[in-house]
Amino acid sequence: MEKTQKMHRGRFSQAIIYLGKLFRMFLFQSDWKVLPMSAVIAGLVCVAVGSNMYKTMEGTQMGCFALSCVCIWNGFFNSIQVICRERAIVKREHRSGLHITSYLAAHMIYQAMLCALQVVIMIVVCQAMNVTLPSKPLVIPWKLADFAVTLFLITYCADMLALLISSFSKTTTAAMTIMPFLLIVQLLFSGGFFSLPKEAQPFTNMTATKWGLTALCSVGDYNSLPMVSIWNNALKMKNVEVEGEKPIEEAFVYLEENNMKEQFLMQSAQHNQKPEYNFDDDIVYSCWLWLLMWTCVYVIASVVILEFIDKDKR
Amino acid sequence: MNTLSDMARGGSYLIDLLTFFLTSAGYYKIFEKCGVKQIYALIPFVRDYQIGRCADREDDGKELAVLAAFLAVVYFPMQFLQYNNKLLIIVMIPYIALQIARLMLHIRVYLGLIKVFEKKKLWLLGFLFIEGPVCILWGFSDKFMPNKKVQNFSDQGGARETGAVVDTMEDGLTVNIDKRTAVEFFRRKTLLKDIHLSIPKGHMVLLLGGSGAGKTTFVNAVTGYEKADAKIELGTRDVYEEYGQMMYDIGFVPQQDLMRGNDTVMLTLSDAATLRLPSSVSFIERKKRIDEVLDQFGLAAVKNNLVEKLSGGQRKRLSIAMEFISDPTLFILDEPDSGLDGVVARGLFEKLRAIADEGKIVVVITHTPDRVIDLFDDVIVLAKDSTRTGRLAYYGPVSEAYDFFGKKSMEEILLSVNQKDEGGEGKADEFVGKYADRINGKVG
Numbered sequence: 006m007e008k009t010q011k012m013h014r015g016r017f018s019q020a021i022i023y024l025g026k027l028f029r030m031f032l033f034q035s036d037w038k039v040l041p042m043s044a045v046i047a048g049l050v051c052v053a054v055g056s057n058m059y060k061t062m063e064g065t066q067m068g069c070f071a072l073s074c075v076c077i078w079n080g081f082f083n084s085i086q087v088i089c090r091e092r093a094i095v096k097r098e099h100r101s102g103l104h105i106t107s108y109l110a111a112h113m114i115y116q117a118m119l120c121a122l123q124v125v126i127m128i129v130v131c132q133a134m135n136v137t138l139p140s141k142p143l144v145i146p147w148k149l150a151d152f153a154v155t156l157f158l159i160t161y162c163a164d165m166l167a168l169l170i171s172s173f174s175k176t177t178t179a180a181m182t183i184m185p186f187l188l189i190v191q192l193l194f195s196g197g198f199f200s201l202p203k204e205a206q207p208f209t210n211m212t213a214t215k216w217g218l219t220a221l222c223s224v225g226d227y228n229s230l231p232m233v234s235i236w237n238n239a240l241k242m243k244n245v246e247v248e249g250e251k252p253i254e255e256a257f258v259y260l261e262e263n264n265m266k267e268q269f270l271m272q273s274a275q276h277n278q279k280p281e282y283n284f285d286d287d288i289v290y291s292c293w294l295w296l297l298m299w300t301c302v303y304v305i306a307s308v309v310i311l312e313f314i315d316k317d318k319r
Numbered sequence: 320m321n322t323l324s325d326m327a328r329g330g331s332y333l334i335d336l337l338t339f340f341l342t343s344a345g346y347y348k349i350f351e352k353c354g355v356k357q358i359y360a361l362i363p364f365v366r367d368y369q370i371g372r373c374a375d376r377e378d379d380g381k382e383l384a385v386l387a388a389f390l391a392v393v394y395f396p397m398q399f400l401q402y403n404n405k406l407l408i409i410v411m412i413p414y415i416a417l418q419i420a421r422l423m424l425h426i427r428v429y430l431g432l433i434k435v436f437e438k439k440k441l442w443l444l445g446f447l448f449i450e451g452p453v454c455i456l457w458g459f460s461d462k463f464m465p466n467k468k469v470q471n472f473s474d475q476g477g478a479r480e481t482g483a484v485v486d487t488m489e490d491g492l493t494v495n496i497d498k499r500t501a502v503e504f505f506r507r508k509t510l511l512k513d514i515h516l517s518i519p520k521g522h523m524v525l526l527l528g529g530s531g532a533g534k535t536t537f538v539n540a541v542t543g544y545e546k547a548d549a550k551i552e553l554g555t556r557d558v559y560e561e562y563g564q565m566m567y568d569i570g571f572v573p574q575q576d577l578m579r580g581n582d583t584v585m586l587t588l589s590d591a592a593t594l595r596l597p598s599s600v601s602f603i604e605r606k607k608r609i610d611e612v613l614d615q616f617g618l619a620a621v622k623n624n625l626v627e628k629l630s631g632g633q634r635k636r637l638s639i640a641m642e643f644i645s646d647p648t649l650f651i652l653d654e655p656d657s658g659l660d661g662v663v664a665r666g667l668f669e670k671l672r673a674i675a676d677e678g679k680i681v682v683v684i685t686h687t688p689d690r691v692i693d694l695f696d697d698v699i700v701l702a703k704d705s706t707r708t709g710r711l712a713y714y715g716p717v718s719e720a721y722d723f724f725g726k727k728s729m730e731e732i733l734l735s736v737n738q739k740d741e742g743g744e745g746k747a748d749e750f751v752g753k754y755a756d757r758i759n760g761k762v763g
Binding site: 205208 | 408545642
């Protein structure tokens with residue numbers, strides 16, 4: 006019964022073992038279905054809001070917000086059930102020497118690959134549907150790289166948030182109940198799309214949608230795009246008569262006859278520029294850092310929570 | 320305008336204060352009737368928990384107390400915010416959500432109280448709308464009496480203790496548990512007390528005990544998974560001090576077959592071997608060990624099958640094989656025969672007997688011991704004493720256990736130590752004392 010000190014598998018080896026398990030689950034437990042799902046969702050978004058994305062200010066903001074939401078949705082669905090569905094198994098394995106950090110590291114690597122694949126699929130779908138995408142490099146000197154990194158970081162941040170929910174939820178039902186609530190928070194508190202009271206603005210810093218939307222608008226050079234909403238709204242009023250005349254219609258005719266429509270659109274855009282969406286690498290870096298920071302917070306919280314898995318009641 | 324709103328706010332405070340005092344006074348007397356310390360009625364949050372206990376809804380009481388505490392945290396900052404402040408609206412959202420949850424829990428607790436006091440459910444409306452006066456009425460009127468009281472178990476009393484520490488057995492497992500306590504919702508409970516025994520190598524031991532007798536707590540304490548005020552030695556090595564190493568020398572098979580259904584038998588065992596065997600074991604040695612275990616547990620023919628396609632017996636054998644792969648000295652199994660028919664269960668226990676015969680210590684929890692009792696050497700009987708603490712009522716050879724308890728089967732023994740409210744004979748204290756006398760007699 007006397008045994009000498011024996012070394013067992015370290016954290017790295019354990020992470021590799023679990024990574025293998027996760028990839029087997031990807032193939033055999035239908036986890037791969039998130040990939041075609043992301044293609045379908047990206048396609049729907051492209052149909053709905055893709056036509057004016059990165060062409061006009063309004064279209065860009067709406068399209069970027071929709072893309073952020075797709076990323077959040079993908080991230081949430083990737084990992085919302087992955088831990089809670091095998092919680093009892095993790096508890097048993099933790100008892101047999103599993104390091105929680107290895108287990109989560111395996112999930113982080115696997116989910117990173119999944120998120121990257123989803124981003125590639127989204128971009129391919131966008132291009133296949135002729136959606137305009139950012140063409141000027143800003144941080145990384147390759148076309149579309151900044152755009153892709155931003156989409157990846159939003160998806161991964163949401164993925165890790167879902168992993169956190171999955172870590173503390175005892176059942177898949179509980180996790181799926183919490184998810185819509187968090188989804189609504191992410192949508193409402195994006196900060197750019199819905200008007201929020203000043204007092205609520207600090208809460209927007211907690212959402213991946215805010216940093217994602219800002220970065221996506223920034224890499225697409227939002228402030229250089231024309232604004233069409235004033236033109237379109239004014240156009241609806243072209244038949245308004247003032248003292249028997251139609252001054253708005255006359256103004257439209259004048260602008261179009263003199264090829265000044267573009268100038269008008271750009272001028273109206275100039276008055277509605279948002280400094281936070283400037284084509285500035287500092288802004289994009291800052292957004293990426295925020296997304297990474299929240300990702301780290303979620304991962305650390307998941308580790309801490311799962312370390313207490315032994316306290317689960319039978 | 321400000322004066323008006325201030326007056327309304329003042330009036331609201333007054334009503335809240337009055338309700339609190341009336342409810343406190345009512346609770347004070349209700350707690351007396353239910354056997355709870357009356358002073359708790361005056362302590363916010365604690366009284367919410369205690370009223371839950373009176374209503375025989377302790378878990379709801381806990382949640383109610385936690386919610387009340389959260390509400391207090393949200394409520395006080397709200398008082399400093401102006402009505403037109405938008406931050407107030409943001410704080411109001413969780414406040415309203417918590418209030419709704421609190422209302423639902425209050426309904427559950429008061430329905431429980433109505434049931435305990437055997438009154439009509441219509442009283443619920445009274446509790447909800449005029450809580451203070453209704454509490455006063457229920458507390459002070461003799462017409463409102465509970466049909467049962469809250470059970471308070473103290474650590475004092477209970478059956479006699481041996482206090483006899485067992486000497487270290489170099490070729491076996493030595494267990495000296497003084498106490499295992501746990502704090503649950505500000506109350507310290509003693510789960511196990513005074514368990515001293517040693518099991519020699521090569522023995523297969525039955526762990527017998529009713530629900531709540533502390534079988535799982537005992538197993539967790541012995542394996543070092545949940546440390547107790549104890550000294551556990553496997554050979555001469557202290558399990559608690561060397562837990563990082565010893566966990567691989569102790570195999571614990573849980574009741575449920577906790578394995579991933581989409582893995583094959585081979586992969587499941589291979590991953591278990593990689594995790595549990597020392598990293599110095601080569602790939603070839605590991606493969607050899609996996610093949611040995613597959614053969615030993617009769618799984619070689621299904622090694623390429625998915626776990627989810629296995630039969631109940633095969634799955635159970637795989638679950639055991641996962642732990643056995645590291646060749647542990649101490650092997651503990653929690654109801655390995657649950658869900659298995661008699662023949663399959665017998666076959667499984669024969670395999671466990673063979674493992675014990677290899678010089679291992681095998682401890683098995685089972686609720687149907689009599690069909691396989693001939694395979695066991697010893698039996699540990701745990702019982703809840705009058706303080707609801709898990710105690711050792713017997714440890715020794717199976718054959719002597721029948722004489723000790725004056726019974727003919729293990730199920731009868733279990734029945735004799737189970738509490739009366741569980742359908743047993745309630746003789747736990749008697750046998751715990753008798754066993755303590757026997758040990759003290761032996762020790763001298």
